[in-house]
Amino acid sequence: MTKDIKTIDDFNFENQTALIRVDFNVPVNKSYKITDDTRIQYSIPTIQKILSEKGKIVIISHFGRPKGVPLKTHSLKFLVDYLSQKLKVSVSFFGDCIGETALKKVNKLKNGEILLLENLRFYKEEEKENDNFAFELSKLGDIYVNDAFSVAHRFHTSITVLPKFFGKKKCIGLLMKREIQYLNQFLYGKGKRPITILLGGSKISSKIDIIENLINFADYILIGGGMSYPFIKIKGGKIGNSLIEEYEKTEKTLKKIFHKYQNKIDIIHLPIDVIAADSFKNEAHTKTLPIDSIPNGWMGLDIGPRTIKKFCAIIEKSKTILWNGPMGVFEFQNFSSGTRSIAKTIANITEKGAFSLIGGGDSIASLRIENCDKKISYLSTGGGAMLDSLKSEMLPGIKAII
Known part of the structure; x- marks a missing residue:
């Protein structure tokens, strides 16, 4: 503050x-x-x-x-x-x-x-x-x-x-006042370690600056949802027809991050496997595939079981957790398992004494589906405002008060 x-x-x-x-x-x-x-x-x-x-x-x-x-x-x-x-x-x-x-x-x-x-x-x-x-x-x-x-x-x-x-x-x-105080725990690395940041959703462009800012003090950055595919593509993986937002715009920046933070790149954890579908609908045919081997005609719509296990294991040993964005197309019941597993794991670890801050409509909705929204330390009222704060920018609305 x-x-x-x-x-x-x-x-x-x-x-x-x-x-x-x-x-x-x-x-x-x-x-x-x-x-x-x-x-x-x-x-x-x-x-x-x-x-x-x-x-x-x-x-x-x-x-x-x-x-x-x-x-x-x-x-x-x-x-x-x-x-x-x-x-x-x-x-x-x-x-x-x-x-x-x-x-x-x-x-x-x-x-x-x-x-x-x-x-x-x-x-x-x-x-x-x-x-x-x-x-x-x-x-x-x-x-x-x-x-x-x-x-x-x-x-x-x-x-x-x-x-x-x-x-x-x-x-x-x-x-x-509460929003600023809680976000400052992440912005200045004040939280108890290990500090884990979990980012999902489809828009990578709005989150690249956050990754650059948080990589300096986070212990783990877990990336799921649609924003994981540009990372996989840059590393030479095959992502089939998986939705990828503004790849041309973000490709250079992502490569720069990989180059600039070579010594810290092991902080960033990407999905290992995905639940892939042959069309964008709940009733689509599915198969579990390595995330870098999705054939043409198929698209990744949720993180797979090995990724869920890996991400949840990291969350379980964390003391401070921030989450924004779903792990897949969780509004489709058949592709909601990743997001819901993350929600439950964060709620459980919070009950054991970890501090959790969650923002973004989809993330909060998934907590409500699992009836564990009351178990989280703090639900942020603003997804976009929370993301902008995490870029280490003073929000215009706060600047106007000073």
């Missing part, structure tokens, strides 16, 4: 209006029942602290991608009852997030009251770092609080421009 970042603990909110930027972009079903309320749950302590100090609260958030069009399907109104129940306070709602009427509503707030404003993304300016939109939003509070870690990597008006209008009266909330 850098000393320059003010948190809500640095302010007294009595008689002050806190403008809190949260990320309540939560998954919902067709009847707008929330299917995963993690992000809201994690922001509740911030809201409660301000309420306990007799502050007034104005909540701003986005929901979905309405692209500047006010759509009923993307309104935040569905959150009112849920928030009122969770906070045991009546939450009021206004169907806009700027303008004279919104300002009047804010000015009528009494200490301990909460107003939820409409979806920021109903204005296209939100995603364009717009000064005028930021100025209009800034009229709605005395102190700006950013508690939206999951969008802190975005250059959006309410994240990067809005804080400028608050001078020194800006800070992060408790969710953001």
Whole structure:
């Protein structure tokens, strides 16, 4: 945690209006029942602290991608009852997030009251770092609080421009504070050793910088999922029709990593075998193959049994574990074994005293399938923001607070 970042603990909110930027972009079903309320749950302590100090609260958030069009399907109104129940306070709602009427509503707030404003993304300016939109939003509070870690990597008006209008009266909330503290355990190698980083998913381009940054202090970097195939291809392996993202873009960089870190390359562990399929569907014909011997017409869709055994053995001797990204196409039941085995193993080792930090929707979803999400030390609310932090970059949303 850098000393320059003010948190809500640095302010007294009595008689002050806190403008809190949260990320309540939560998954919902067709009847707008929330299917995963993690992000809201994690922001509740911030809201409660301000309420306990007799502050007034104005909540701003986005929901979905309405692209500047006010759509009923993307309104935040569905959150009112849920928030009122969770906070045991009546939450009021206004169907806009700027303008004279919104300002009047804010000015009528009494200490301990909460107003939820409409979806920021109903204005296209939100995603364009717009000064005028930021100025209009800034009229709605005395102190700006950013508690939206999951969008802190975005250059959006309410994240990067809005804080400028608050001078020194800006800070992060408790969710953001926890995220930064836990990520710092990895960024500065502070965690107990051995430190294991597990990276999966298909996008290798977003994770190359992370590998370069973490290779300096991780004991093990395990690479699975679609991002393992470019490594295998560079080493001369046959990967058949396995999905490979932006290979031309990443080939040079990967070769550079292999060359630059020759003495540390044994830290990186790739899959040994895969469950290969003859088509991209759950009912495809399958066979278990060495990862570097996949024939044309076949594609690797999950890590194989030998890899599961190898990866799980490494995890079991680790004291600090970070995981982002699935090991295969885990939304297909027949190709979910690798991801689910990893989830269970991390949960088990956490129960024995290891520290685990997991981010990314798919990784967290796999933990929920196995009913072991409650056994993890910390579930990060932001996949993309977590990845950007691990590149050792200060997130734009945090930089804007300093």
